[in-house]
Amino acid sequence: MNKREISKILARADAACVRAMADAIKAEHEAVVVKAPEKSLTMIQLRDPVQETLFYLGEVIVSEAVVELEGAKGTAVVMGDDFNRVLDMAVIDAACNRGVFRQFAELERLAKEQELAAARENALFLKTMVNFTSMDSEAAQ
Amino acid sequence: MAYVAVSGGEEAIEASIRLLEYYRSGTEMDLELEVVENKLSLLVDRVMSEAGLYSRRYAALALKQCEGSVEEAVFLLRAYRSTLKRSYDTRTLDTASMRIVRRISAAFKDIQGGQILGATYDYTHRLMNFSLEHEDAPALQSRMREELARQNPVLPEPCVRVSDSLKEEGLIERFPLDETPPFDVTQNLLEFPASRSARLQTLARADMGFISGLAYSVLRGFGQVHPTVGELRTGYLELEVPYLQNESESLWIGEVLITEAEVFNAADDKDQLKLACGYGIIFGRNENKAIAMAVLDHELDQGGDYPSQNEEFVLTHGDSLEMNGFVSHLKLPHYVTFQSKLDAVRKTRRKNHE
Known part of the structure; x- marks a missing residue:
């Protein structure tokens, strides 16, 4: 799993699940906070599909934290102001970088759960797909 | 005095x-x-x-x-x-990859990926629902959750744009990728002529009433009249920032709900061989604002004598904070300036009586 995949799962997971994973790491390894959770802004950069220019749409609030675990740094950035979550995510990232993260099975379970939820919601939207039938008068044109 | x-x-x-x-x-x-x-x-x-x-x-x-x-x-x-520092710009996003919750076209009935109505008030009867005065909110939530749980899962798939096929046919102009860093209206004073990035950011933040009214003026004849909504889509955009410890990796930081509109207009090129496009995108579900933005984007490309075609008029008068601040300041004490106005009138009256 790459950083994007792991952070996507953790950012969407229940806070208690993320806490449990971070607690399991902290029970065996010492994690030191290098940069305490802090709010800042992230600007959304898009490409305009009409003229292919880059532009800024607007900002989101993110929280960021950095921890160190036995010499390995871990960083987390996530939308919102949930400082506990971002700190737990930084601990998990540091554990990954240190090579001591052992809960990939749990991450995969969460990913499947999230994928299923998104697919169910998508099905709800797809129920509103229109099936057009040409009327006689239109077909005649 | x-x-x-x-x-x-x-x-x-x-x-x-x-x-x-x-x-x-x-x-x-x-x-x-x-x-x-x-x-x-x-x-x-x-x-x-x-x-x-x-x-x-x-x-x-x-x-x-x-x-x-x-x-x-x-x-x-x-x-x-304004009290927060900015730490990141996201990786450049392409809205083609969004997780769609609504997507329609007024230009073609059959579009690749289909027309998905999603949630819309368009087809509702505008009758007051008095049962909502005493709604059972927990029952509503559990009913919707049960409905969700009954769905047969279908993985979301990104949809190609309606404009892509027109570009392939050469009916809409293709532009080369422009990597110019965007102008940021939150950090720089807007100058004219404004770059396209400044225009899009300004319109995306504009007061909905202001740009809807301007777009309406275009439709009523004070502009290039009737554009066609080629595609209107609402969905979730996933945001990523560089992972600073190794910039070849990214962190997924969350997703935002956006609405995007592309409008097609009659050919405005010299040879009248291509359709012109306008583009609008905004935070959240607000279709009229996205469409109005796309209408104005094209009007500003077009240029002309109408207010909607005047870049400075459109881009400097629609910011909620600025417009309301300026109008609002009128009610603050202007004792001295008003006294001088009064003095001027009194002086004139005296002169006329002499």
């Missing part, structure tokens, strides 16, 4: 601010932010869009703080964001 320093008013001002609390005290019931976020989501969307800051929770809080005033809520969010 001279300047006169005045003091006093502090106690009255404090009492006035306390009186705002009085206006929010008419009930013992609290307005939970979760309720505002989830049940007034279109209002929350509008505030986020005009503030240029996507934060559902803070937009709900701002609305609660100012009795639901959009311009005050925008002011609060803008003021708050």
Whole structure:
């Protein structure tokens, strides 16, 4: 799993699940906070599909934290102001970088759960797909 | 006439601010932010869009703080964001990859990926639903959750754009990728002629009423009349930032709900061989604003004598904070300037009587 995949799962997971994973790491390894959770802004950069220019749409609030675990740094950035979550995510990232993260099975379970939820919601939207039938008068044109 | 320093008013001002609390005290019931976020989501969307800051929770809080005033809520969010530093720009996003929740076209009935109505008020009867006066909210939530659980899962698939096929046919112009760093209107003073990036950012943040009214003027004949909505889509955009310890990796930081519109217009090139396009994109679900933005984008490309075609007119008068600030300042004391106006009138009257 790459950083994007792991952070996507953790950012969407229940806070208690993320806490449990971070607690399991902290029970065996010492994690030191290098940069305490802090709010800042992230600007959304898009490409305009009409003229292919880059532009800024607007900002989101993110929280960021950095921890160190036995010499390995871990960083987390996530939308919102949930400082506990971002700190737990930084601990998990540091554990990954240190090579001591052992809960990939749990991450995969969460990913499947999230994928299923998104697919169910998508099905709800797809129920509103229109099936057009040409009327006689239109077909005649 | 001279300047006169005045003091006093502090106690009255404090009492006035306390009186705002009085206006929010008419009930013992609290307005939970979760309720505002989830049940007034279109209002929350509008505030986020005009503030240029996507934060559902803070937009709900701002609305609660100012009795639901959009311009005050925008002011609060803008003021708050100015206290925060900016740490990141996201990786460049392409909205083609969005997770779609609604997608329609007024140009073609059959579009690749299909037309998905999603949630829309377009087909509702505009009749008051008095049963909502005493709604069983927990029952509504559990009913929807059960419906969701009954769905056969279908993985979301990105949809190609309607304009892509027209570009392939050469009916819409293709532009080369432009890597010029975007102009940022939050950090630089807008200059004219404005870059396209400045235009799009300004319109995305603009007051909905202002740009809807301008777009309406275009449709009524004060502009290039009737564009066709080639595609209107609403969906979730996933945001990523570089992972600073190894920039070849990214961190997924969350997703934002956006609405995007592409409008097609009659050919405006020299040879009349290509359709012209306008583009609009905004935070949240606010289709009319996205369409209005796309209409104005094209009008500004077009140029001309109508207000909607005048870049400075369109881009400098639609910012919620600036327009409301300026109009609002009229009610603040202008004792000295008004006295001089009075003096001038009195002098003229005296002269006329002499």
